[in-house]
Amino acid sequence: MMTPLYAAYKKVPLVLQIVIGLVIGTLLALFCPEQTSFIKGFGDLFVKALKSVAPLLVLVLVTSAIAAHQKEGSSQLWKLMIIYFVSTFLAAVTAVGASFLFPVSVTLTGTAGEGAAVAGSISAVLYNIVINAVDNPVNALINANYISILVWAAALGYMFRNAKESTKAVLEDLASVVTAIVRIVIRLAPLGVMGLVYNSIVSQGGIDGLLGYASLIYVLVAVMAISALVINPAIVFIITRKNPFPLVFKCLAESAYYAFFTRSSAANIPVNMALCDRMKVPRSMSSISIPLGATVNMAGAAITISVLTLSAVASLNGGVLNIDIWTAILLCFMASLCACGAGGIAGGSLMLIPLACSLFWIGNDVAMQMVAVGMIIGVIQDSCETALNSSSDALFTIALSQKNLPPEGAGNAAS
Structure with missing residues (x-):
């Protein structure tokens, strides 16, 4: 009896299933708020599954891709890295500009985030990146240290380039198996979204609990929309010299739709890989650029860091931003650099806010309150941030790939 039921379940598009889960989670939160532990468990299970498989996915995908990668494709990856940073920096500039035009202040009371790890300076962040890069590989997988995972994957992949073809085939099979496991986890997204939305609404005392931060959410979402619909298309046009909007x-x-609900760039890697396959992007390119983008292409994180930091400044100065242009530019660079270390997991950008706040001599107690604010609005902010980050990975990879196709090939890919 389960076979026909499962077949009918698979016929329903995953996007529609996720929307249904979102609606059910909202209704349950409004009418059955006392069932917290049971319904919340679906969301916790989904997030735990994503966090457990994403580090392994990045390791095997990058290792396999570099092992099979041809040297002539290396220049493309360097171009893509430059595109990733430029888009992240422009997103930070837009966020700073929007914060000056529409300064947002929030009520800061009490303390928040006790015991959280906070970086004290930009040099401390660079030091931590270097130290984390040489972490034990097993420990890196356990703690989802994506910087170390990328380093180990690159090292292993480079050494495997001289291995036998049969060994490389085993690596490709392993990457395919782990990708298939992630697809199974993603099929649980409707239940996971139901639990996550339920917990977000109940923990804030209802939908009204989220409305107090409406102005902050408006600025964040507006800047992310500008990045997705103005900045990214402009970059794609410069790359391809064609209409970027299709x-x-x-x-x-x-x-972006799937990333919005999973809230994890790393977990959205299989979705982006499949999209790149349909758009005729060579696997030798996408299997490296997509996992790499999930770690370092973080325009949404740069926006979050910039807006929440300047919101803290405005909140402490009666709603006024009294900073000079050079400090604002420095914030853009700092936010861009810090965003690269945010990691492809839900809420990864929030713990870098205290570092940006230190640029304005804002104490850790206030900075951690802004982290708490970010967690409160995370149901919207983090979802939009991840959607922007992850969709940009696929967008720039496809655009750069299409640039090198013959005219008729590029036309077919874009159709």
């Missing part, structure tokens, strides 16, 4: 909307529809 490709932009395709990536938003087929990548």
